[in-house]
C-alpha cells in the first residue's frame with residue numbers, strides 16, 4: 001500500500017544531494033560499519049549481491065573496494081539517489097541499478113548475499129516490512145547471508161539511545177537542528193528486537209544475530225536456510 005509516509009521514505013532532491021554529508025554527521029560509526037560489511041560477506045559462496053535501498057551506493061562501494069569480484073545489483077525507488085550512486089561508482093564494473101522496489105525487479109537472478117541498510121524504519125506497517133523481507137528472501141540462494149541495519153529497539157531503548165546519539169553528534173550542529181532531527185527520528189517506524197527476529201523468521205530467514213550497535217542504530221546478520 002502506498003502512503004504519504006512511504007513516499008516520504010523515498011529520498012529525493014536535496015535529501016539525495018546532501019545524503020553523504022548527512023550520514024557522516026548523524027550516524028556514528030557509519031564508516032566503521034561500512035568497513036566491516038565486506039569482511040562479514042567475505043566467505044559468501046557466489047559473490048553476487050542485492051543491495052536493497054542502496055541510496056547513494058555506499059555499501060556497494062565498500063564491497064567493491066574490498067573485492068572487485070563482486071557483481072552487485074542496487075535497488076532503490078529514488079532516481080536521484082541512484083544517480084548519485086552511478087556517478088560515485090562509475091569507475092567500477094559489474095554493478096547494475098534498478099529504480100523501483102525489489103518485488104518489481106525485472107531480472108531473475110538469485111543472489112549470493114543481500115543488504116538492507118537504513119531502510120526498514122521508513123516502512124510503516126509490519127505487513128509491509130514482512131513483504132519487503134520476504135521479497136528479499138525469495139531473491140537469495142539457499143545459505144545466502146543477509147545483513148540488515150537500522151533503528152531497532154523498544155521505546156525505552158530508543159529514548160535512552162537518542163540521548164547517547166545527542167552526545168555523539170558534531171559540536172557544530174545547533175541545538176535547534178539537533179532537537180528537530182531527534183524529534184523526526186522519534187516519528188520513524190523502529191522495530192523492536194523481538195519483532196525483528198519474528199519478522200525475519202516469518203519471512204523465511206534464520207533468527208538473526210546482532211553484530212553492531214552505535215546509539216539507536218544496530219546491525220544484524222542472518223541467512224536464508226539451506
Ligand SMILES: C[S@@+](CC[C@H](N)C(=O)[O-])C[C@H]1O[C@@H](n2cnc3c(N)ncnc32)[C@H](O)[C@@H]1O
Nearest residue numbers: 009010011053054055076077078081117118119
Ligand atoms: C537512509 S537511505 C539508505 C541508503 C544506503 N543504504 C546507506 O546505507 O547509506 C534509505 C534509502 O531507502 C530507499 N527506500 C525507501 N523505501 C524503500 C523500499 N520500499 N525499498 C527499497 N528502498 C527504499 C530510499 O529511497 C533511500 O534511498
